[in-house]
Amino acid sequence: MNNRASIIGVGSTKFGSVLETPELKDxxxxxxxxxxxxxxxxxxxxxxxxxxxxxxxxxxxxxxQIYSHSTVLSDWLGMRLKGxxxxxxxxxxxxxxxxIAWEMIMSGKCKNVLLVAGEILSSAPKNVFPLDxxxxxxxxxxxxxxxxxxxxxxxxxxxxxxSAYGAFPTIGYMRKNKLTFEEMDKAMMEVNRTVRKHSSxxxxxxxxxxxxxxxxxxxxxxxxxxxYWKSAKNPFFAWPTRLFSALNTAxxxxxxxxxxxxxxYANKLPVDIAGFHWTTSNFPWYGEDPxxxxxxxxxxxxxxxxxxxxxxxxxxxxxxxxxxxxxxxLSEVAGYVxxxxxxxxxxxxxxxxxxxxxxxxxxxxxxxxHAFEASAGFETYEIVKQMRGEAGGRQIKSxxxxxxxxxHGYGMHTAVTVLxxxx
Amino acid sequence: xxxxxKKWYDGLAEGRITGAKCLxxxxxxxxxxTVCRECRSRHLETIKMSGKGTVVMFSSTILPAxxxxxxxxxxxxxxxxxxxxxxxxxxxxxxxSSPEAIGRENEKLPAPxxxxxxxxxxxNIVVFKKL
Numbered sequence: 001m002n003n004r005a006s007i008i009g010v011g012s013t014k015f016g017s018v019l020e021t022p023e024l025k026d027x028x029x030x031x032x033x034x035x036x037x038x039x040x041x042x043x044x045x046x047x048x049x050x051x052x053x054x055x056x057x058x059x060x061x062x063x064x065q066i067y068s069h070s071t072v073l074s075d076w077l078g079m080r081l082k083g084x085x086x087x088x089x090x091x092x093x094x095x096x097x098x099x100i101a102w103e104m105i106m107s108g109k110c111k112n113v114l115l116v117a118g119e120i121l122s123s124a125p126k127n128v129f130p131l132d133x134x135x136x137x138x139x140x141x142x143x144x145x146x147x148x149x150x151x152x153x154x155x156x157x158x159x160x161x162x163s164a165y166g167a168f169p170t171i172g173y174m175r176k177n178k179l180t181f182e183e184m185d186k187a188m189m190e191v192n193r194t195v196r197k198h199s200s201x202x203x204x205x206x207x208x209x210x211x212x213x214x215x216x217x218x219x220x221x222x223x224x225x226x227x228y229w230k231s232a233k234n235p236f237f238a239w240p241t242r243l244f245s246a247l248n249t250a251x252x253x254x255x256x257x258x259x260x261x262x263x264x265y266a267n268k269l270p271v272d273i274a275g276f277h278w279t280t281s282n283f284p285w286y287g288e289d290p291x292x293x294x295x296x297x298x299x300x301x302x303x304x305x306x307x308x309x310x311x312x313x314x315x316x317x318x319x320x321x322x323x324x325x326x327x328x329x330l331s332e333v334a335g336y337v338x339x340x341x342x343x344x345x346x347x348x349x350x351x352x353x354x355x356x357x358x359x360x361x362x363x364x365x366x367x368x369x370h371a372f373e374a375s376a377g378f379e380t381y382e383i384v385k386q387m388r389g390e391a392g393g394r395q396i397k398s399x400x401x402x403x404x405x406x407x408h409g410y411g412m413h414t415a416v417t418v419l420x421x422x423x
Numbered sequence: 424x425x426x427x428x429k430k431w432y433d434g435l436a437e438g439r440i441t442g443a444k445c446l447x448x449x450x451x452x453x454x455x456x457t458v459c460r461e462c463r464s465r466h467l468e469t470i471k472m473s474g475k476g477t478v479v480m481f482s483s484t485i486l487p488a489x490x491x492x493x494x495x496x497x498x499x500x501x502x503x504x505x506x507x508x509x510x511x512x513x514x515x516x517x518x519x520s521s522p523e524a525i526g527r528e529n530e531k532l533p534a535p536x537x538x539x540x541x542x543x544x545x546x547n548i549v550v551f552k553k554l
Contacts, residue, residue: 239522
């Protein structure tokens with residue numbers, strides 16, 4: 001048995017497109033997974049032969065053309081003859097993987113575990129050769145992605161993810177807090193403004209080179225962010241949710257090395273996995289109140305119990321923001337901000353990396369990009385860099401002893417992990 | 424184990440909308456599954472749903488799922504059935520022609536609704552019509 005499991009190394013590719021982004025172009029899934037894994041192992045100071053097992057996440061086999069992920073990737077990662085398996089909880093995978101690694105280590109079976117995941121959403125092979133690819137249109141991509149939702153009943157009843165996962169929770173939040181549409185729309189604009197501020201400071205983020213929302217509004221010829229927000233460039237995805245409040249899909253690969261013996265490897269601050277919990281629900285994920293997903297309340301509560309923390313001790317929170325309304329809903333469910341107040345925190349800019357309650361400072365799933373099973377790893381990367389003081393221009397200056405990472409996996413898994421600064 | 428799903432869809436073809444009532448806790452699971460959604464019991468009996476419900480909210484996406492793209496725009500909403508469970512489905516009798524219309528219509532909700540079985544591309548499903 002071991003008595004701790006700490007993240008000692010993290011890696012991430014740039015989030016972009018294998019068809020266009022120079023850092024990703026002309027590379028196979030295997031090579032990009034290796035890039036993230038090597039960065040994590042180098043960061044940890046761990047050689048491949050010291051890794052006891054590796055676990056791999058990837059959701060869309062339509063685009064990766066891989067089923068037996070651990071075997072196919074083993075040689076490329078330097079993991080030949082190591083124990084490994086593919087696992088999947090959709091977009092929460094690399095968060096769930098932290099808990100799985102904890103279990104593998106605390107059981108005593110492993111000293112060091114490599115967690116790696118990747119997703120390609122821009123394109124699929126034209127036939128069987130992975131480097132000969134064609135772009136995938138949004139509707140086809142969602143057709144494949146929606147296999148994560150009940151296809152026995154729900155899908156055939158005109159299933160609409162923009163409404164179910166975006167519009168309804170937003171309408172629910174408006175009604176619960178007695179907000180007018182104008183107040184809600186302004187709050188969501190400010191959420192996006194902060195999202196873009198963060199991604200403009202994160203070189204690995206999808207929208208890094210697009211700058212801030214202010215800069216983009218000017219470039220597009222608008223006199224103000226408000227004008228841009230309300231323009232035809234930002235249509236309603238499903239009223240009252242606008243397009244800019246939704247995710248941007250990306251290709252990306254991330255990795256973490258988790259160890260029972262951080263003191264043996266790189267001389268960098270380890271981040272301890274202090275607690276975690278997972279929950280699952282088939283569709284529908286909520287009843288009459290779309291702001292109340294029972295699975296999230298339970299996951300936060302049990303993770304906090306395991307880590308022996310109270311919400312007021314959280315110094316930084318990441319919540320799954322495929323639709324940015326969850327920044328408001330889940331920051332309240334997590335107990336990070338008082339109930340009914342998150343929209344005001346957003347309007348006042350308090351969720352900025354330099355604000356009172358830093359939230360999603362990587363740029364999240366809109367600014368950072370969403371590479372399904374790799375995305376949670378992008379946030380773990382951010383958390384570890386932040387806790388070490390390595391986050392550059394978006395460094396949170398206030399104390400970072402306790403951090404909570406929440407992810408949803410479509411549709412719907414919840415993973416919540418509590419991370420504490422190690423010694 | 425009985426073929427629950429097939430029986431449900433066969434029932435729709437005959438105009439019957441059914442759910443599963445739990446013999447242990449009394450909750451209704453709709454549409455029916457292998458266990459009670461509330462208490463996980465497998466002791467279930469088939470019941471006929473009343474077909475009555477309340478439309479809680481609705482919206483409409485600009486990116487409908489591929490199978491329904493040629494039927495857009497589709498008003499999609501949450502209906503709380505009289506028996507308790509919520510069904511997410513098409514709502515008839517509401518205007519989704521513009522974001523402003525959707526906003527205005529939502530201000531009139533919640534409102535009563537009744538279920539109907541419709542055939543969509545060869546499959547019978549349940550939609551609700553706002554009364």
